[in-house]
Amino acid sequence: MIEHILNFSIRQRWFVVLLGVVFGGLGAWSLTRLPIDAVPDVTNNQVQINAIAPSLSPVEIEKQITFQIETILAGTPSLEYTRSFSRNGFSQVTAVFSDKANIYFARQQVNERLSEIRQALPPGAEVKLGPISTGLGEIYWWSVDYAPPGEDAPVSDGKPGWQSDGSYLTPEGQRLDSDFERSVYLRTVQDWIIRPQMKTVPGIAGADAIGGYVKQYQVIPDPIRMVAYGIMFEDVVKAIEANNVSRSANFIERNGEGIVVRAGGRIEKMSQIGDIVVSTRGGLPIRVKDVARTEIGRELRTGSASMNGREIVLGTALMLIGGNSRTVSAAAAAKLEQIGSTLPPGIRAKTVLNRTQLVDATIHTVAKNLAEGALLVVVILFALLGNIRAALIAAAVIPVAMLLTATGMLYGKISANLMSLGAIDFGLIVDGAVIVTENCLRHLSARAHSEGRNLTLPERLDTVAAAA
Incomplete structure (x- = not known):
């Protein structure tokens, strides 16, 4: 079988070259659509159910809410297992499904089963599903705070913004005199202006906030x-x-x-x-x-956020499962810049963490290492084979193999990251090509020496077929 394939490849060498170009083009197209991340997301297929009942103790939460949710989820199609914890006024149940299960189908099944027990839950208990995201979904953070008066925010009495007496006048005409009132207003800006718009970014599953005070x-x-x-x-x-x-x-x-x-x-x-x-x-x-x-x-809060010793409001954008963190975080940054022009005077939103920077730095490092490795392999091949054309032919396996790998990663839903790209071993890739090329060179040299002349094309092809 191998002999027939080799003979066909040698006789139809231009067809093989054309086939390599086609697969190379397919690989280049796959590279443009391949999800890029810093590290792989190995989170299993899961759905989180969060329940809030402020008046219940951990024991009551476990008996009246957590146990009922876990019981009703038993037997759900593709469900592998559930885990949970109960705290004062809060319950979280995580339903883990098989990797082949569609996440949206799994959430629909969980929602249908939860609807059966909502009436049986304690009065005032609120049950909702967590966002369609994972532990690595926090791809973009931003801060919301006041610009220092007189520097980035001009002081103008009677107009929205900072006033000469140190207070802040909102566009609605409300004067904020205390730090508490200003912290409340920052959270209001985050919840009613920034968060709804950030949720419209493609690939964003949700937006959370911490810091400030929820107005009541x-x-x-x-x-x-x-x-x-x-x-x-x-x-x-x-x-x-x-x-x-x-x-x-x-x-x-x-x-x-x-x-x-x-x-x-x-x-x-x-x-x-x-x-x-x-x-x-x-x-x-x-x-x-x-x-x-x-x-x-x-509202009572359990956490706060600060920057440079001043209290701020911190927002977090969560990426949808399977999204491209590089493109989604870049879109979130562009959206925040657009939102910044609509904020009240004296209030600014700044990027705190952008996954794009981490991904770009990671890909730059990996690309640099891959390029250096490929160049080193070509130099070693030339030193071993003593023939530049043979070295280039053997080294051509590297880009072709990488492009085909990109196609497989795209259809296998594997992101290009530090682990997947860093695991590429050029030595293993070119081992077979080096052995075959070196053997072909040896046989061609030996036959030309025995014939005492340069070999014709048919003779060279026959020799290569026999050597391979």
Whole structure:
């Protein structure tokens, strides 16, 4: 079989050359579409289920939430195993599927099974799936902070931005005097301006944030006044909920036209919360402001972010499973630069970590090592064979093999990274070519010496076929 292949290759050598060029072109095309990363992502095929129930202890979380989720997931197609942990008010279950399972099919199966137990979970428990990403999915970080007044942010009284008294005026007209208020506003900018736009970047599975404070409108009851008026806490809660709803009364038909009737009851200002009527005493209304005070507060947090000793808000972009981290992080950087021009005056968003830089540095190192290795192999081949044409023919195996490898990596969904490219051994690649080329040279030289003349083309081809 090998003999027939060799004879065919020698007789149809131009066809073999053409075939090599075609496969080389296919490999070059594959290189342009090959995912590039710094290191390989060996994370298994998994779906994370996160549940939050602030009022439950770790034991209650395990019994009432974690156990139910793990039980309902049992028997899911392609599921290999589950693992979990339970903490105070938080549960996380990780369902690991086989590598052949489609991640979107797996998430659909998990969602369908979770819908069966949502009603059985404790009141107030929130269950949702984690992003379609992996542990190596954090490809881009950015910071959101205030530019120092007078340097990058001009001070202009009465206009949005820094004021001469050290406060910050928002485009909505709110004056921020304290560090707390400014930290709250930074988180608001991150959650409502930057994060929604970063999610639109192709290849981004989600965007997280840490630092600052999540803004809340808090109603703080005064127990003494409530006892004096005979009002319970639940009365205040019910009154606020009932007065923060828009009502619809269908429509009125008049002269062939339908006029929609509705009452807008949504709260638009914090001062309106205090005017809500909770109850009446002696024909007089008891309002929220009579038994409580309203103020802007914050949600409890478990972490913060700082840079150069100043508190900031840190955003993280998560890449979709199987994405090209180099192109996705570059797109995220371009999007953040575009978003920066729309931020309120005096607020800036800067890149903290960009995976593109790491990938470029890694690929540069690998490419440099591969080029040096290939050049060294050619020099050694020339020294061993003593024939530049033979050395180049043997060395031609290196680019052809690498291009074919790129095609296999593309269709095998293997990224080009430090491990996959760094494992290429030029010595092993050219071993066979060196042996065959050296043997052909020896036989050609011996026959030419025995004939006492230069060999004709048919004689050279026959000699090469016999030597190979």
